[in-house]
Amino acid sequence: MKSTTIPLHRNPKLRSFVVQASLLLLVAYALFSVYQTTVSNLEERGIKTSTSFFDEVAPFKVGYSPFLEFKLGETTYIEVFFIGVLNTLLVAVLGILAATVLGFFIGIMRTSQNWLASKCALFYVETFRNMPLLLQIMFWNFAIFLAFLPPPKQSIEMGVFFLNSRGLHTPVPFIENHLLSTIWFGVIFASFVGTFVFAKWSKKRFESTGKSLPVFLISLSSIITVSYITFVILGSPLGIDIPVLGKFNFKGGGQLPLPLFSLWFALTIYTSAFIAENVRAGISSISKGQVEAARSIGLTRTQMVKMIILPQALRVVIPPTISQYLNLTKNSSLAIAVGFEEVVAVWANISLNQTGQALIIIAMTIVFYECCSLFTSFILNIYNKRVQITER
Amino acid sequence: MADSTLKLKKLPDREPPENTIGWIAWIRDNLFSSATNTLTTLIFVYLFYLYIPPFIEWAIINANISGTDRSVCDTNKSGACWTFIKIRLEQLLFGLYFASNPEQTWRPIVAFSVFGMLIIPLVIDKTPHKKWLLIALLTLYPLLFICVVYGGVFGIPVSDTGQWGGLLLTFALSFVGIIVALPLGILLALGRRSEMPIVKMMSVTYIEFWRGTPLITILFMASVMLPLFFPSGVDFDKVVRAMIGITLFQSAYTAEAVRGGLQAIDKGQNEAAMALGMGYWRRTILIVLPQALKISIPSIVNTFIALFKDTSLVSIIGLLDLLKMAQNSSRSLDWNGYDIEGYLFAGFVFWIFCYGMSSYSQKLERKLDTDRRAE
Numbered sequence: 001m002k003s004t005t006i007p008l009h010r011n012p013k014l015r016s017f018v019v020q021a022s023l024l025l026l027v028a029y030a031l032f033s034v035y036q037t038t039v040s041n042l043e044e045r046g047i048k049t050s051t052s053f054f055d056e057v058a059p060f061k062v063g064y065s066p067f068l069e070f071k072l073g074e075t076t077y078i079e080v081f082f083i084g085v086l087n088t089l090l091v092a093v094l095g096i097l098a099a100t101v102l103g104f105f106i107g108i109m110r111t112s113q114n115w116l117a118s119k120c121a122l123f124y125v126e127t128f129r130n131m132p133l134l135l136q137i138m139f140w141n142f143a144i145f146l147a148f149l150p151p152p153k154q155s156i157e158m159g160v161f162f163l164n165s166r167g168l169h170t171p172v173p174f175i176e177n178h179l180l181s182t183i184w185f186g187v188i189f190a191s192f193v194g195t196f197v198f199a200k201w202s203k204k205r206f207e208s209t210g211k212s213l214p215v216f217l218i219s220l221s222s223i224i225t226v227s228y229i230t231f232v233i234l235g236s237p238l239g240i241d242i243p244v245l246g247k248f249n250f251k252g253g254g255q256l257p258l259p260l261f262s263l264w265f266a267l268t269i270y271t272s273a274f275i276a277e278n279v280r281a282g283i284s285s286i287s288k289g290q291v292e293a294a295r296s297i298g299l300t301r302t303q304m305v306k307m308i309i310l311p312q313a314l315r316v317v318i319p320p321t322i323s324q325y326l327n328l329t330k331n332s333s334l335a336i337a338v339g340f341e342e343v344v345a346v347w348a349n350i351s352l353n354q355t356g357q358a359l360i361i362i363a364m365t366i367v368f369y370e371c372c373s374l375f376t377s378f379i380l381n382i383y384n385k386r387v388q389i390t391e392r
Numbered sequence: 393m394a395d396s397t398l399k400l401k402k403l404p405d406r407e408p409p410e411n412t413i414g415w416i417a418w419i420r421d422n423l424f425s426s427a428t429n430t431l432t433t434l435i436f437v438y439l440f441y442l443y444i445p446p447f448i449e450w451a452i453i454n455a456n457i458s459g460t461d462r463s464v465c466d467t468n469k470s471g472a473c474w475t476f477i478k479i480r481l482e483q484l485l486f487g488l489y490f491a492s493n494p495e496q497t498w499r500p501i502v503a504f505s506v507f508g509m510l511i512i513p514l515v516i517d518k519t520p521h522k523k524w525l526l527i528a529l530l531t532l533y534p535l536l537f538i539c540v541v542y543g544g545v546f547g548i549p550v551s552d553t554g555q556w557g558g559l560l561l562t563f564a565l566s567f568v569g570i571i572v573a574l575p576l577g578i579l580l581a582l583g584r585r586s587e588m589p590i591v592k593m594m595s596v597t598y599i600e601f602w603r604g605t606p607l608i609t610i611l612f613m614a615s616v617m618l619p620l621f622f623p624s625g626v627d628f629d630k631v632v633r634a635m636i637g638i639t640l641f642q643s644a645y646t647a648e649a650v651r652g653g654l655q656a657i658d659k660g661q662n663e664a665a666m667a668l669g670m671g672y673w674r675r676t677i678l679i680v681l682p683q684a685l686k687i688s689i690p691s692i693v694n695t696f697i698a699l700f701k702d703t704s705l706v707s708i709i710g711l712l713d714l715l716k717m718a719q720n721s722s723r724s725l726d727w728n729g730y731d732i733e734g735y736l737f738a739g740f741v742f743w744i745f746c747y748g749m750s751s752y753s754q755k756l757e758r759k760l761d762t763d764r765r766a767e
Binding site: 019041044116117139144330348349358359373374 | 600
């Protein structure tokens with residue numbers, strides 16, 4: 001038998017090597033020349049790219065920094081960066097919490113049997129997800145809140161929360177007695193560990209004997225009882241700082257300044273519309289047969305929801321919802337339109353204009369967001385792996 | 393024998409029981425089927441009663457539309473001031489240049505109407521020769537847009553991109569974004585699924601880099617750093633810088649949408665083409681891509697919706713798009729204080745386009761779904 005040899009230019013291995021090598025060279029050359037032009041352009045403008053400006057004092061004021069103290073004339077640029085990052089994370093956490101609650105509520109309303117409720121949810125979703133977020137942020141901040149919220153004296157009272165044209169005043173817990181609070185948190189932690197062990201045990205028992213216990217109810221009530229008893233014995237470990245109306249403004253408590261409040265409000269509404277759609281898709285992805293089968297083997301409604309519907313629905317709901325959390329975090333950069341001091345506003349805009357260090361500043365901003373993005377995909381991968389194992 | 397054959401006569405169908413059809417039954421089933429259901433209905437009706445009549449009164453019944461300046465609105469504060477929108481409509485839609493030169497206004501109007509004439513038959517199911525229409529939209533239309541809106545040929549005066557504004561700018565930015573990002577995105581998606589490790593790694597890095605960064609950072613980068621990337625002397629105007637940023641950003645999202653389509657194609661298709669002796673590009677262009685692109689149209693449309701909304705961010709780097717135009721107009725001396733109307737109008741325009749596109753993509757998705765089920 002005559003063996004045919006492949007001509008050299010048709011050898012797939014060689015071809016793939018040549019293609020990749022030339023591509024690599026091309027990209028490397030392009031990046032290198034862009035880098036060189038950039039450096040020479042910067043030098044032409046008298047800007048020497050270095051990180052020495054990190055320790056210089058920032059000559060502008062950052063109004064809102066609840067976690068790090070800001071002092072005009074002392075705080076350095078690098079501290080301003082961290083203030084920005086923390087503010088971004090703060091609005092992200094607040095937004096994620098509120099958007100999840102609202103989104104699940106709207107999503108469940110969307111699958112309601114009541115025609116009015118489901119159509120209202122549809123209207124909500126279609127209205128808010130089809131308008132630009134920036135427009136919504138500006139609308140709430142400039143056209144509604146700034147124009148219609150009352151001055152501090154006539155604040156809108158919602159329990160211990162006060163809303164006025166300067167923002168939302170909230171109560172803040174603080175630690176009064178370190179020893180007491182340590183003990184208290186210790187006890188609560190121990191009771192959580194206890195319920196965890198109990199849940200494991202009852203699951204094992206269920207698997208071997210088929211006898212089930214209302215684990216959630218028992219755990220919840222035992223945690224509440226334990227914490228209440230410690231509370232009675234030890235007294236309050238935490239003080240709560242409630243805002244009080246002073247002569248001109250509120251004293252004490254925490255404050256979400258109006259830009260942060262509007263941003264939070266708009267982000268919550270916008271993201272919740274997307275989450276609601278995920279929830280609806282999750283619920284309607286469960287086939288009718290699953291429910292019928294669960295009923296026919298005699299599961300109670302709670303059992304059915306807990307063991308049949310939720311695990312399957314959540315598998316569909318959770319991954320896109322986590323991506324929405326990332327979107328929310330990235331979208332919080334629109335704060336610049338209303339003047340909330342998060343990382344893009346305070347770092348990629350003001351600091352950049354002050355120092356001219358475009359290269360380093362933009363790179364750091366991008367790295368921060370890339371970290372958020374990588375963290376999100378890390379969480380998603382873990383979740384997907386866990387789900388895959390349970391899948392047969 | 394024949395005599396004893398039973399003659400079976402079909403009786404007319406009986407009407408369904410009265411209480412299971414008609415609107416009464418519908419109301420009972422959908423609004424009052426149980427105690428909770430009834431309660432929900434009552435709560436919603438009460439909420440409607442509280443909020444809808446005042447809104448209609450403000451937006452329609454008491455609204456002002458006549459007149460040419462703010463005096464009409466200032467005397468009747470109980471209604472919306474649509475006069476403002478009426479007077480500023482041309483600015484909001486076409487930007488300052490085309491609105492202040494009435495003899496030029498036909499240019500954006502022609503651009504928009506031709507676009508409408510191309511896109512409407514495209515979304516209707518039964519139109520013949522859709523392929524040619526699409527090709528015309530992607531190749532001839534941009535040329536026409538440049539000739540008519542940018543000008544400089546056939547004696548049409550040049551209007552620099554810096555003079556574009558309003559809906560026209562929003563439209564131009566997103567149209568450029570989608571047109572240029574589509575081929576880039578297809579290449580990236582192919583790269584991501586390639587068997588060559590370096591090509592794959594580069595595509596993944598590129599896609600994840602742009603997807604991980606907020607658009608506003610990219611726009612800042614485009615407006616601040618782009619001039620630094622090129623030798624001095626090469627300079628772009630602000631709008632072009634934004635277009636470059638948007639295109640790079642969008643190509644990553646398009647790539648992901650196309651990848652979804654590529655993944656859905658059976659491996660056998662590629663292998664069969666290979667068995668016929670087709671090379672990579674012939675396999676890809678003739679066999680894989682036509683199928684993959686068809687499946688990925690809904691997701692591509694979805695990324696386009698997101699892009700269309702996101703173009704509003706260019707207002708932060710100082711471009712006068714629809715949103716910025718609405719904001720500026722409602723802050724001008726003539727119309728100061730009518731922000732709500734301005735934002736509502738801009739929001740409504742955005743909403744119409746986005747809702748239209750999302751309904752279309754949902755319809756398409758449903759259609760594709762049944763197609764596959766029927767096989």
